Amino acid sequence: MSKPPVKLRSAAWFGTADKNGFMYRSWMKNQGIPDHEFQGKPIIGICNTWSELTPCNAHFRKLAEHVKRGILEAGGFPVEFPVFSNGESNLRPTAMLTRNLASMDVEESIRGNPIDGVVLLVGCDKTTPALLMGAASCDVPAIVVTGGPMLNGKLNGKNIGSGTAVWQLSEQVKAGTISINDFLAAEAGHARSAGTCNTMGTASTMACMAESLGVSLPHNAAIPAVDARRQVLAHLSGSRIVEMVNEGLTLSKLLTREAFENAIRTNAAIGGSTNAVIHLKAIAGRIGVDLQLDDWTSVGHGTPTLVDLLPSGRFLMEEFYYAGGLPGVLRRLGEAGLLPHPNALTANGKSIWDNVKDAAIHDEEVIRPLTKPLVPDGSIRVLRGNLAPNGAVLKPSAASAHLLKHRGRAVVFESLEHYKERIVDPDLDITADSVMVLKNCGPRGYPGMAEVGNMGLPPKLLAQGVTDMVRISDARMSGTAYGTVVLHVAPEARAGGPLAVVQEGDWIELDAETGRLHLDVTDEELAARLVAWAAVQQVDPADATGYRHLYVKHVMQADQGCDFDFLVGCRGAAVPRHSH
Incomplete structure (x- = not known):
């Protein structure tokens, strides 16, 4: 393994022969870790939002093992750690209430521990911005691995979209066009595999945002959760994060103003969720990029929606991946001069255009040509x-x-x-x-x-x-x-x-x-x-105590990304003082 050009953060814990080094190494060794693992190897954190209460992320234990294989193969040492998992499907009143809480968990977990780089295991929609916000506040090398969308839903032999079908079918019950029994029968085929919603909901949108921002490997956004290629991508991402640490490729070199402008255009092209407006603003605020609400007009205006996917169109994420995935969309944008910054750097060390210029497009019904857009101007x-x-x-x-x-x-x-x-x-x-x-x-x-x-x-x-x-x-x-x-x-x-x-x-x-x-x-x-x-x-008594008090007192408005006012800005990854 080549010696990294920058001093590893983990050396402040494991790299000394004094009392502190003794204690940090000896405590870790109770897990059966041999001494040579502490000898100058990058320590890679795997930030895992696995939870059985977050069904979209419930397969992450297995996915993390593939990430570990890649880290070990590249000469790093993996350490997996849990963070707050805010899944939208179960969490009341809304997972958005705890997005900032999760980001604080991530930030302090990274900064306070001997981690040189981090793999962010994300899926259900708020986990993606929360983990990126927390990692951005530390500005360490980081790479996103999404859990992937679930397989197509099925009802009466036809495809249905997770999430979207709920809105459609419930309206049909109210209209009297289907019975309550027909409605309940749809449950069994609505979410029939591991993964996130298979429509272009917020989870799929934020996975596409991560890929267009350059903080994941190509095709991360769309590979189905149960497709073996999802596990291969996790393995490759584990290998790549070790290289990123050795190269000193931190998030601030990827999350640039140019990257956010590429993401805004991408959101229009995929028919992405309005939630991306809030989440991108919050991520930009953490890394120090000045992103404003009106940028969605000035940058995104005139971008056609090319992806024919529910809820805007007809198809689902399975078809999107088989048709070419996000690289195919980015290629279309680039060839039309609609990718604002083709030279923006991405996590694999290449420009975004180098990653997609030869991307295959297998189905022009799903990824439409510019001459047949789903919507001529899909910008928010x-x-x-x-x-x-x-x-x-x-x-x-x-x-x-x-x-x-x-x-x-x-x-x-x-x-x-x-x-x-x-x-x-x-x-x-x-x-x-x-x-x-x-x-x-x-x-x-x-x-x-x-x-x-x-x-x-x-x-x-x-x-x-x-x-x-x-x-x-x-x-x-x-x-x-x-x-x-x-x-x-x-x-x-x-x-x-x-x-x-x-x-x-x-x-x-x-x-x-x-x-x-x-x-x-x-x-x-x-x-x-x-x-x-x-x-x-009058003041609502429920706002007076607990986390809700902190939230109501410090949350900013939607046009400012709904982050806490005291969390805006990059605080860096300076090693905290030790107490031993």
């Missing part, structure tokens, strides 16, 4: 106006074209509970032209900004054949969901944003093309409403 729309002074977002590839310019009367829900109570009322005064408004579901309001922005439509309208309406909230929505849904309204209602004072019957204008979101009341009326609102606000 940033909306502003007196209803969202700091911005809101909309995903056009999942929206109905006829609703992207719309004016309608507000039907207001003051909370999620209020929505659930009113929406089933057959006497609810609502039409297909109404604008549904949900308040108090933002970062502080829920808290955690749950994925409830894609409010289900009123059963009485579903029964009439209505399939979409304009919906506006300070919440998020699942990347597996769809509809003309305006999300992430900032400031949120709980923070005193104008959304808090929208009243039943107010007229609201949406123009996605011009980026306008307007509440049709005068400035004077709006100001008076906000003064009256502030005068009656």
